[in-house]
Amino acid sequence: MADLQWNKSFALEQTAGDEELLAELLTLFRDASANDYTQLQQAVADGDASAVARAAHSLKGAAASLGLEGIRRLATDMENDGLRNSVNVAREQLPIMGELLAQFQNL
Numbered sequence: 001m002a003d004l005q006w007n008k009s010f011a012l013e014q015t016a017g018d019e020e021l022l023a024e025l026l027t028l029f030r031d032a033s034a035n036d037y038t039q040l041q042q043a044v045a046d047g048d049a050s051a052v053a054r055a056a057h058s059l060k061g062a063a064a065s066l067g068l069e070g071i072r073r074l075a076t077d078m079e080n081d082g083l084r085n086s087v088n089v090a091r092e093q094l095p096i097m098g099e100l101l102a103q104f105q106n107l
Contacts, residue, residue, distance in 0.1 A: 028047060029063075029104070034101070037059070037098065040055040044091050052081070052087050056079035059075040
């Protein structure tokens with residue numbers, strides 16, 4: 001099973017300890033990450049490396065700002081592979097990204 005590796009204290013530092021703001025940001029990430037994951041799935045199905053890189057980049061940035069290290073790391077690998085004009089990493093790791101995002105939904 002994939003490990004989400006959420007650094008909640010880092011995420012709270014980003015919001016200056018404002019738990020209400022963090023909750024809002026997490027809600028925004030839930031919505032945005034679902035859309036990014038759908039785009040990632042479609043990009044893999046289409047063999048579109050550029051679209052993989054874009055969707056993974058979006059996931060990476062948002063996850064990094066919230067201390068979601070498992071998602072950030074995997075999205076970075078997918079983005080880098082997409083930038084090398086490949087969808088292989090995304091194709092292989094898409095189920096793991098799905099697991100990580102499901103874990104996040106259950107935080």
